[in-house]
Amino acid sequence: xxxxxxxxxxxxxxxxxxxxxxxxxxxxxxxxxxxxxxxxxxxxxxxxxxxxxxxxxxxxxxxxxxxxxxxxxxxxxxxxxxxxxxxxxxxxxxxxxxxxxxxxxxxxxxxxxxxxxxxxxxxxxxxxxxxxxxxxxxxxxxxxxxxxxxxxxxxxxxxxxxxxxxxxxxxxxxxxxxxxxxxxxxxxxxxxxxxxxxxxxxxxxxxxxxxxxxxxxxxxxxxxxxxxxxxxxxxxxxxxxxxxxxxxxxxxxxxxxxxxxxxxxxxxxxxxxxxxxxxxxxxxxxxxxxxxxxxxxxxxxxxxxxxxxxxxxxxxxxxxxxxxxxxxxxxxxxxxxxxxxxxxxxxxxxxxxxxxxxxxxxxxxxxxxxxxxxxxxxxxxxxxxxxxxxxxxxxxxxxxxxxxxxxxxxxxxxxxxxxxxxxxxxxxxxxxxxxxxxxxxxxxxxxxxxxxxxxxxxxxxxxxxxxxxxxxxxxxxx
Numbered sequence: 392x393x394x395x396x397x398x399x400x401x402x403x404x405x406x407x408x409x410x411x412x413x414x415x416x417x418x419x420x421x422x423x424x425x426x427x428x429x430x431x432x433x434x435x436x437x438x439x440x441x442x443x444x445x446x447x448x449x450x451x452x453x454x455x456x457x458x459x460x461x462x463x464x465x466x467x468x469x470x471x472x473x474x475x476x477x478x479x480x481x482x483x484x485x486x487x488x489x490x491x492x493x494x495x496x497x498x499x500x501x502x503x504x505x506x507x508x509x510x511x512x513x514x515x516x517x518x519x520x521x522x523x524x525x526x527x528x529x530x531x532x533x534x535x536x537x538x539x540x541x542x543x544x545x546x547x548x549x550x551x552x553x554x555x556x557x558x559x560x561x562x563x564x565x566x567x568x569x570x571x572x573x574x575x576x577x578x579x580x581x582x583x584x585x586x587x588x589x590x591x592x593x594x595x596x597x598x599x600x601x602x603x604x605x606x607x608x609x610x611x612x613x614x615x616x617x618x619x620x621x622x623x624x625x626x627x628x629x630x631x632x633x634x635x636x637x638x639x640x641x642x643x644x645x646x647x648x649x650x651x652x653x654x655x656x657x658x659x660x661x662x663x664x665x666x667x668x669x670x671x672x673x674x675x676x677x678x679x680x681x682x683x684x685x686x687x688x689x690x691x692x693x694x695x696x697x698x699x700x701x702x703x704x705x706x707x708x709x710x711x712x713x714x715x716x717x718x719x720x721x722x723x724x725x726x727x728x729x730x731x732x733x734x735x736x737x738x739x740x741x742x743x744x745x746x747x748x749x750x751x752x753x754x755x756x757x758x759x760x761x762x763x764x765x766x767x768x769x770x771x772x773x774x775x776x777x778x779x780x781x782x783x784x785x786x787x788x789x790x791x792x793x794x795x796x797x798x799x800x801x802x803x804x805x806x807x808x809x810x811x812x813x814x815x816x817x818x819x820x821x822x823x824x825x826x827x828x829x830x831x832x833x834x835x836x837x838x839x840x841x842x843x844x845x846x847x848x849x850x851x852x853x854x855x856x857x858x859x860x861x862x863x864x865x866x867x868x869x
Contacts, residue, residue: 420460421459430662444498
């Protein structure tokens with residue numbers, strides 16, 4: 392089956408055909424590093440990580456460019472509030488971003504350019520837009536440069552809007568603009584901002600506009616035409632609309648597909664730290680294991696809204712634990728198998744249908760259910776086949792507990808892992824000894840004590856196995 396993806400531009404699912412056969416270039420908008428990322432931010436990273444994994448499994452050579460916006464009005468404002476240099480503030484939260492997608496098992500991009508490292512490319516793009524009559528220097532002497540939206544008849548094609556139906560942003564400064572809806576390509580320096588947050592330009596010192604940054608970086612690393620431009624649905628307008636306009640206005644074909652993941656909401660509203668309902672990733676993974684948070688996010692279709700709550704997250708964690716339990720038990724019985732090279736056809740068909748993860752998860756769970764039935768008979772070719780298929784599907788979803796990064800991690804973490812494991816095993820040996828001498832009261836007391844500490848003991852034909860219980864949560868904030 393041919394891979395088919397939903398394209399926001401055409402509002403249709405259509406066959407994916409790369410610019411260069413066998414190769415895929417993806418650009419997705421990275422975070423503006425103004426603060427610690429919440430689950431809504433990191434959802435995009437997980438979605439595009441699954442897309443990359445499936446494309447690589449399908450035989451494509453994939454290049455992923457994901458920028459870091461390290462200069463922007465919000466960064467300047469929040470760093471000033473903290474009394475720290477803007478560049479130190481941005482770098483602190485850039486590192487937090489990296490930690491967050493690492494902890495959720497997302498592979499790093501092929502390259503991650505910073506906006507501040509690409510000022511020359513941005514100035515070249517501005518010059519070309521001015522030369523072609525699509526941008527102008529504000530006449531008020533501010534040094535601002537704007538894109539003239541009325542000079543580009545196609546403006547609004549991505550968000551399917553007409554210019555006359557659009558309204559200027561409430562916080563837009565109309566000074567120096569021909570039309571209040573024109574957007575900034577270059578923001579002239581003002582004394583109320585750090586001089587370090589400005590660069591020399593023919594129009595005067597200043598800094599780039601947010602929209603300009605992505606066009607310059609996407610073009611530098613992926614060329615004038617590339618395969619997929621992605622990001623959260625909230626970026627479709629005005630950010631991606633403006634990117635498309637300024638890029639195509641200089642003659643670039645830009646992206647063949649526009650992919651937008653839906654938003655993560657809380658109480659029906661977009662997740663946002665400014666609303667006080669942001670679930671910071673670092674906090675959430677103290678409540679559930681990172682692999683369970685990833686499972687929770689991946690199981691939904693990327694174009695469906697994810698309503699975040701800890702109750703829903705706990706249910707998802709139980710679902711993953713059932714899958715993980717099969718993988719663990721089947722590996723013990725068979726001695727282990729590698730992930731299957733050929734996956735179930737229904738799984739592949741689901742993933743080829745616009746990354747249909749809900750249908751793909753149905754295939755996964757059906758395979759686990761059938762595999763559990765085979766466990767009772769011990770090792771067999773059929774059990775090995777089931778285990779290999781399950782691991783292969785989990786590999787695509789980034790959820791294989793026996794593969795990196797999960798295999799090299801522990802819920803306990805750090806140097807305590809071996810110590811805790813040894814202590815639990817010592818208690819289990821005492822429990823087994825009590826059972827052998829028929830001292831069931833002592834055996835039950837040890838099991839109850841472990842349970843009180845959050846350690847679940849399961850008796851199997853291969854001996855007792857322990858795991859940490861899923862946490863119980865009642866509130867939805869963090």
